[in-house]
Amino acid sequence: MSQEITVTPIQQVTREPSWVRWLLIGLGVGWFVLLLLLPLATIFVQAFKQGLTVFFAAISEPDALKALGLTALVTLLSVPLNLVFGVSAAWAIARFRFPGRQLLITLIDLPFSVSPVVAGLMFVLLFGSRGWFGPWLSEHDIKIIFSTPGIILATTFITLPFVVRELLPQMEARGSEEEEAAMVLGASGLQMFWRVTLPSIRWSLMYGLLLSTARAVGEFGAVSVVSGHIRGQTNTLPLHIEILYNEYQTSAAFAVATLLALFGIFTLLGETLLARLRGPAGH
Amino acid sequence: MRFRSYSVLPGFGPTLGFSLLYLGLMVLLPISALVLYSITHLSAAEFWQVVSEPRVVASFKLSFLASLAAALINSLFGLILAWILVRYEFPGRRLIDTLIDLPFAMPTAVSGIALCAIFANNGWIGKLLAPWGIELAYNPIGIVIALTFIGLPFVVRTLQPVLKESERELEEAAASLGANRLQTFVRVIWPGLVPALLTGFALAFARAIGEYGSVIFIAGNLPMVSEIAPLMIMSHLEEYDYAGASAIAVVMLAFSFALLLLINKLQAWSWQRIGGVRA
Numbered sequence: 001m002s003q004e005i006t007v008t009p010i011q012q013v014t015r016e017p018s019w020v021r022w023l024l025i026g027l028g029v030g031w032f033v034l035l036l037l038l039p040l041a042t043i044f045v046q047a048f049k050q051g052l053t054v055f056f057a058a059i060s061e062p063d064a065l066k067a068l069g070l071t072a073l074v075t076l077l078s079v080p081l082n083l084v085f086g087v088s089a090a091w092a093i094a095r096f097r098f099p100g101r102q103l104l105i106t107l108i109d110l111p112f113s114v115s116p117v118v119a120g121l122m123f124v125l126l127f128g129s130r131g132w133f134g135p136w137l138s139e140h141d142i143k144i145i146f147s148t149p150g151i152i153l154a155t156t157f158i159t160l161p162f163v164v165r166e167l168l169p170q171m172e173a174r175g176s177e178e179e180e181a182a183m184v185l186g187a188s189g190l191q192m193f194w195r196v197t198l199p200s201i202r203w204s205l206m207y208g209l210l211l212s213t214a215r216a217v218g219e220f221g222a223v224s225v226v227s228g229h230i231r232g233q234t235n236t237l238p239l240h241i242e243i244l245y246n247e248y249q250t251s252a253a254f255a256v257a258t259l260l261a262l263f264g265i266f267t268l269l270g271e272t273l274l275a276r277l278r279g280p281a282g283h
Numbered sequence: 284m285r286f287r288s289y290s291v292l293p294g295f296g297p298t299l300g301f302s303l304l305y306l307g308l309m310v311l312l313p314i315s316a317l318v319l320y321s322i323t324h325l326s327a328a329e330f331w332q333v334v335s336e337p338r339v340v341a342s343f344k345l346s347f348l349a350s351l352a353a354a355l356i357n358s359l360f361g362l363i364l365a366w367i368l369v370r371y372e373f374p375g376r377r378l379i380d381t382l383i384d385l386p387f388a389m390p391t392a393v394s395g396i397a398l399c400a401i402f403a404n405n406g407w408i409g410k411l412l413a414p415w416g417i418e419l420a421y422n423p424i425g426i427v428i429a430l431t432f433i434g435l436p437f438v439v440r441t442l443q444p445v446l447k448e449s450e451r452e453l454e455e456a457a458a459s460l461g462a463n464r465l466q467t468f469v470r471v472i473w474p475g476l477v478p479a480l481l482t483g484f485a486l487a488f489a490r491a492i493g494e495y496g497s498v499i500f501i502a503g504n505l506p507m508v509s510e511i512a513p514l515m516i517m518s519h520l521e522e523y524d525y526a527g528a529s530a531i532a533v534v535m536l537a538f539s540f541a542l543l544l545l546i547n548k549l550q551a552w553s554w555q556r557i558g559g560v561r562a
Contacts, residue, residue, distance in 0.1 A: 012449065013452045013493075014455050014458050014464075014467070015464070016528060017464070019509060020464075021371060022314065022412070024363055024367050024371075025367050025371060025373050027360070027363050027371075028360070028363045028364045028366075028367040028368075028379075029367075029375065029379065030314060031360045031363070031364065032379050032383075035431065035432055035435065036383070036385050036395060036432075036435070037382070038381055038401050038408070039394065039398050039401055039432070040382075040385060040397070042397050042401050042407065043393065043397050044396075046400055056530070061455040071412075085302060085305045087299050088298040088302050088305075088500075089298070089302035089305075089306075091294060092294075092295060092298040092299040092302055095290070095292050095295075096290060096292070096295045096299070098295075098299070104306070106543065106544075107306055107310060107311070108306065108310075108542060109547075110310055110543065113489050113540075113542060113543040113546075114493065114536065114537065114539055115492065115493025115494075115495065115512075115513050115532075115535055116493065116495055116513075117493070117495050117514075117516050117517060117532075118317070118493065118513070118516065118532045118535055118539075119313070121317065121318055121516055121528055121532050122313035122314060122532075124520065124525070124530060125313075125316045125317055125320045126312070126316045128525070129428060130400045130523070130525050131316070131320075131525070132316055132319075132320070152447065153309075156309060157309055160309060163428045176290075176292060180290075183291045183292060183293070189293035189294055191338065194294075196407055206552070211387075214387070214388050214510045215387075215532070217392025218389065218391060218392070218393070219390075220391045220495065220496030221493075221494075221495035221496050221513065223519065224495070224496075224517075225516075237390075238376075238390045238391070238392040238393070238496070239392075241392050241393065241394055242484055245396050245500065254396065254400075257392075259395045260389070260393050261389060261393055262388040264385065264388040264393070265388070267388040268381050268382065268384055268385065268388050269387070270386075271381075271384060272381050
C-alpha cells in the first residue's frame with residue numbers, strides 16, 4: 001500500500017487564504033477611505049464650491065490675515081521654548097540617573113493626557129480676572145487672558161512633551177560612549193554637544209519640532225478657552241474657522257481650512273521623510 | 284546615597300535645574316492653581332452639587348461611553364489596518380501608511396467641520412442613510428464618529444512595530460506542528476498582540492475623553508443628549524462660574540491621571556513582551 005505525501009510550501013501555511021487576505025484589505029482600505037480620505041477630500045471640494053472668487057476673498061480678508069499672523073507668532077514663540085526645554089530635559093534624563101527620574105518622565109507626559117479645555121481653564125484660573133493673579137495683573141494693567149500671552153502659554157503647555165518624547169528613546173538607544181569619549185579626549189561641553197550629540201539626534205529633533213509645530217498651529221480647545229474670541233485680535237486660524245462656520249459662511253470656513261489642511265499634508269510628508277532619514281534605530 | 288553616580292558628562296546641574304524650573308512653571312503651577320481653586324472656592328457639598336447636577340452627570344456618562352465605543356471600534360479596525368500595512372502588499376499601501384497620521388496632523392477644528400460636512404444629512408455619507416431615518420450627525424453617533432477619527436492612529440501606530448518585530452519562525456513552527464492558520468493566529472500571534480492592542484485602546488480612549496475641537500461641530504450639543512464633559516466646562520466658563528468649571532475639571536483631571544498611570548504600566552508590559560528596552 002502506497003501513501004501519498006503532499007508537501008506544502010512553508011509560505012502557504014504561514015499565510016492566510018487569499019479570500020481572507022482580500023477581505024481584510026477590503027475592510028481596511030474601505031475604512032480608511034470612509035474615515036480619513038473622504039473628510040480630507042471634502043475640505044477641498046467645499047472650499048471651491050462657490051468658486052475661486054469666494055475662496056480668495058476668504059483667505060485674503062483682513063481678519064483671516066490677522067488670524068494667520070497670530071497663529072504664526074504663537075507657533076514661533078511656543079515651539080522654540082519647548083525645543084530648549086526638550087533638549088535640556090532629554091539630556092538630564094537620558095544621560096544621568098537620579099532619584100525621581102521616572103516621576104519626571106510622567107510629569108512631562110501629563111499635558112498629553114489633560115483635556116485641552118482643562119489646560120486652558122488652568123491658565124484662566126491663574127491669570128484670569130477672577131484667577132489667582134488676576135487682581136495683581138489688572139492693577140499693573142497686564143493682560144494675559146483674552147490676549148496673546150494667554151494663547152502662547154496655553155499652546156506651550158499643550159505642545160510641551162513632543163520634543164522630549166522624540167529625543168528620549170533615541171538618546172537612550174544610542175548610549176553615551178561617544179559623548180564620554182569626546183569629553184575624555186578633551187572637548188569642552190559645548191564642543192561635545194555641537195559635534196557629537198546634535199548630529200546624532202538631529203532627525204529626531206526635527207521630527208519632534210514638526211509634531212509640535214503641527215499641534216501648535218492647529219490647537220483649538222485650549223486656545224478657545226483663553227482667547228475670548230475677539231475678532232481680528234485674539235483669533236487664531238482654527239478659531240477664525242469656527243467663527244465663519246458658525247456664521248454659516250461654510251465656503252469661507254473651508255477656504256481657510258484648506259490652508260491648514262495643506263499644512264497638515266506637508267507635515268505628514270515631512271514625517272515620512274524624516275522617519276526614513278533617521279532609520280529604524282529611531283524608535 | 285549619592286544623588287547621582289559619577290560621570291564625565293557635563294551639564295547635569297544646569298539641564299536638570301532648568302527642566303525642573305520649566306516644568307514647575309508650565310505644568311505644576313497651572314495644575315495646582317486648578318486644584319487649589321476648587322478646594323478654596325467650594326465646600327465639599329458645593330463641589331458635589333456641581334458634579335452631580337443631572338446635566339453634568341449626563342455629560343460624564345456620554346463622554347465615557349462614546350469614548351469607550353470609539354476606542355473599541357478603533358481596536359478592531361486599527362488591528363485590521365496595522366495587519367494589512369505590515370503583512371500585505373497592495374496598491375495604495377504606502378499612501379495609507381502616510382495618511383494614517385492625518386488625525387494628528389490636521390487641526391481638530393478642520394477635522395470637525397469636515398466630518399460634519401460628510402456625515403450630516405446633506406453630506407456624502409449622511410445623504411445615503413437619511414432616507415432610512417438614520418442620522419449620523421448632531422447626536423451621540425456623531426460624537427462616536429469624531430472620536431473614532433481622532434483615535435485611529437493610536438491603535439495602528441502602537442500595533443505596527445509589534446507586528447513588524449514578531450517572530451515569523453514561531454508561526455512556521457506552529458504550522459509545521461500541524462496548526463492551521465486560524466489556530467496559529469489565536470494561539471501564537473494574538474497573545475503577542477494583546478499588550479500593544481490594550482495600550483493602543485487606552486491611548487485612544489484617553490485622547491477621546493478630553494477631545495473637544497473635532498467633536499463640538501458634529502455633536503449638536505443638546506443638553507442631556509449630546510453634551511460632552513469638556514463642553515460643560517466651557518458653558519460654566521461662559522457664565523463666569525469659574526468655581527463650577529474648576530470642579531468639573533478636577534474630576535476630569537483625576538480621571539486623566541489614573542489613565543496615564545494605567546497606560547505607563549501597559550506600555551512597560553508591552554515592551555517587555557517584545558523584549559525591547561523602554562526609555
